[in-house]
Amino acid sequence: xxxxxxxxxxxxxxxxxxxxxxxxxxxxxxxxxxxxxxxxxxxxxxxxxxxxxxxxxxxxxxxxxxxxxxxxxxxxxxxxxxxxxxxxxxxxxxxxxxxxxxxxxxxxxxxxxxxxxxxxxxxxxxxxxxxxxxxxxxxxxxxxxxxxxxxxxxxxxxxxxxxxxxxxxxxxxxxxxxxxxxxxxxxxxxxxxxxxxxxxxxxxxxxxxxxxxxxxxxxxxxxxxxxxxxxxxxxxxxxxxxxxxxxxxxxxxxxxxxxxxxxxxxxxxxxxxxxxxxxxxxxxxxxxxxxxxxxxxxxxxxxxxxxxxxxxxxxxxxxxxxxxxxxxxxxxxxxxxxxxxxxxxxxxxxxxxxxxxxxxxxxxxxxxxxxxxxxxxxxxxxxxxxxxxxxxxxxx
Numbered sequence: 001x002x003x004x005x006x007x008x009x010x011x012x013x014x015x016x017x018x019x020x021x022x023x024x025x026x027x028x029x030x031x032x033x034x035x036x037x038x039x040x041x042x043x044x045x046x047x048x049x050x051x052x053x054x055x056x057x058x059x060x061x062x063x064x065x066x067x068x069x070x071x072x073x074x075x076x077x078x079x080x081x082x083x084x085x086x087x088x089x090x091x092x093x094x095x096x097x098x099x100x101x102x103x104x105x106x107x108x109x110x111x112x113x114x115x116x117x118x119x120x121x122x123x124x125x126x127x128x129x130x131x132x133x134x135x136x137x138x139x140x141x142x143x144x145x146x147x148x149x150x151x152x153x154x155x156x157x158x159x160x161x162x163x164x165x166x167x168x169x170x171x172x173x174x175x176x177x178x179x180x181x182x183x184x185x186x187x188x189x190x191x192x193x194x195x196x197x198x199x200x201x202x203x204x205x206x207x208x209x210x211x212x213x214x215x216x217x218x219x220x221x222x223x224x225x226x227x228x229x230x231x232x233x234x235x236x237x238x239x240x241x242x243x244x245x246x247x248x249x250x251x252x253x254x255x256x257x258x259x260x261x262x263x264x265x266x267x268x269x270x271x272x273x274x275x276x277x278x279x280x281x282x283x284x285x286x287x288x289x290x291x292x293x294x295x296x297x298x299x300x301x302x303x304x305x306x307x308x309x310x311x312x313x314x315x316x317x318x319x320x321x322x323x324x325x326x327x328x329x330x331x332x333x334x335x336x337x338x339x340x341x342x343x344x345x346x347x348x349x350x351x352x353x354x355x356x357x358x359x360x361x362x363x364x365x366x367x368x369x370x371x372x373x374x375x376x377x378x379x380x381x382x383x384x385x386x387x388x389x390x391x392x393x394x395x396x
Contacts, residue, residue, distance in 0.1 A: 013043050013388065016072075016097040018088065020050035020106035023255065023280060024059040025224060026305035027128040030159075030182050031103050032060070035069050037381040046070045046097075048088055050106055052078055059282070085110035092121055099124060099388060102153075105146035112149030122154040122395045124387065126180075127163065129302020129323060144168075150175055154391045157384070159303035160324025178387055181328070182303045183380030184312060186372070209251065212276045213290035217248045219350060220291035222284045222306045223298075225256030225277070230297035230320065232258075232265060236343035237297075239269045241350060248274070248350075253287065255280040288313035293353050298322055299340050311371035316360045318349045328375070334367040 017035060021028050035045045047064050053075045064071045072091065076084030089111065092100060102108050102125040111123055127150075130143045147168035150156050155176045163169060164177065212218070219238065223229045231252055238250045252262075252275070259277065266275040281287070285306075288294065294310040294317050301323030308328070310317050317335035319325050329335040336349040353360050 013099070013392070014095070014097045015043055015045050015099045015101055015388070016048050016088075016092050016095075017045060017101045017103060018048040018050065018107035018111065019060065019103040021058055021060040021104075023224065024063055024282065025222075025254070026182075027103060027302075028060045028063075030128075030305055031126075032064055032067060032069065033183070033185060033377045034381055034384065035064070036067055037377050038384075039069070041381065041385070046072055046095075048072050048074060048091070048107075050074050050076065050084070050088075052076070059280070063282070080109065082110065082113070085114060089114060089119060089121075097121060098392065101126070103128065105142045108146050108149045108153070109142070112152040116152070122391045123152070124155045124157065124391060125150065125153050126157040126159065127302070128159055129163070129300070130166070130168070154395070155387050157387060160327050162324055162327060163302070178383075180380060180383045180387070181324070181375060182305055182308065183375045183377040184305060184308045184371070185377050206278060206281070209253075209276070209278055209281070209287055210290060212249060212251060213287070215249055217246065217292050217354060218251060218290065219248055219293055219295055220251045220253070220287070221295050221297070222253045222281075222288075222309075223296075223304075224254050225252070225258040225262060227258060228298060228300045229254075229256075229258075230299045230340060231262055233341060233343045233346055234295055234297040235262060235265050235269065235271065235275060237346035237350065238274065239271060240344060240347040242271070242274070244347075244351070246351065246354060248354075249276070250274060251276045251278070251287075251291075253278060253281045253284040285309045285313070288315050291315050293318060293350055295346070295350065296320060296325065297340070297346060298325075301325055303328070308371055308375050311367040311375075314364045314368050316353050316363050317367065318346065318353065328370075329367065333363070334370060335363055 017031060019031060038045050047069055049058055049061050049071055051058055061071050074084060074088055100111055100121050100123045102111055108125050155178060158177055158179045159182050161179045221234060238248060241248050266272050288310055294315045296304060296307060296319035298320055303324035307319060319329060319335055319337055320340040321337045322340055326337060329337060331337040338345045338349050
C-alpha cells in the first residue's frame, strides 16, 4: 500500500498511541504490531508510554525501540494524575498529532476527563478487555471509571463482538463502538520441524524451557500470573491427569502477583518437579512449537492474542469459553472449548487430545486455515484506518 492511504486522510497523519503497560503481553504486542503496520502505510506514529517516576524502562518501550518505533516516555505519580495528563496533551498539541489513540483505562480516564474544548484532538480507545473478577477492588473502581469515561471518546474499538453485551456497554447507545478483531503478523513458511530445530540450536532460547518441554507430554500456557487467568484450575487439572497415569508436565510463561499462590499449590499437590514457571519471556510465542497442547484456562478474556499465535503455530488448543474466544474458535472444529472454573473438564479435554491423534490433526488444520485467512495484522490495521478516517472527517 502506498503512502496515500486514503484521499480523505493526509499521508502524514500523526497518531499518538497512549498506554500504561504492566508488561509485554497480548495487548502490548497487538499495539506494537499495529504501529509497525501503520508506519508501513505511511502514518506517523509515536508510543506515549506512561510509568511511575522510578521506572527507567518498560518492556514495551524496549521492544518498541528494537522494532524501530518512536517512543516518548511520560513518568508521573500513580493514580489520577491530571498534571501528567496535561503533560501528554501539551506534547500532542505541540507536535501536531491528529489523533490520540488510548490503549487501557489509564489513558482513557486521564484524557477522557479533559474536556474536548481543551483537548481539541480527537480521542479513540481500544478496549482490550476488563479483567477484574471481584467487586470491591481498586481495579474494579478503575474499570468503572474507565467505562464512564468512554462517553467522552470519539470512537470505542472492541476486540470482540461479545463485549457489546457487557453490562457496562450494552446500554451505552450513544457510544460510537466498532468491533475489530485482533490480528497477528503472517507466519513464515518454515515447517514446524525446522522451527523446532532452530529453537534447539539458537542460543537466545532458554535451555531450561527447551529441556523441560522434552521431558514428556507438555501442557503450556502464556499469560500473566493473575487470578483471572485461571491457572489454579490448570494446575489442578495436571494433578488429575497424573493421578490417571498420564506422564505430563506444565509450563506457564508469565509473571504476576499469583506466583506465590500457584507455587504453593504445586508444592501442596506434589507437582513442583512437573510445573515450570520461568517468569516473563520476551519471546514466549517462539516456544509454542515445543508444546503438545496449548491451554487457556481464563475466567475472563478480551480477545487473547496467544490463541491466535497457537493457531498459527499449529498447536492444538483447549480453552475456556469466555470473552472473544468462542468468536474465534468453533467448538470441536478448531479447538476443545470448556466451561471456566472446572479442573476436571479441563483435564478430560487435554486427555482427549493426548489419546486421539486424528482429532488433534483435524483441530490444528482447521484452526490454522482460519487464522491465516481471517486474523492478520494487515487486515486489522486496514479496519483501524477506516475508524481513523471516520473520526478525522467528523472533526475536520
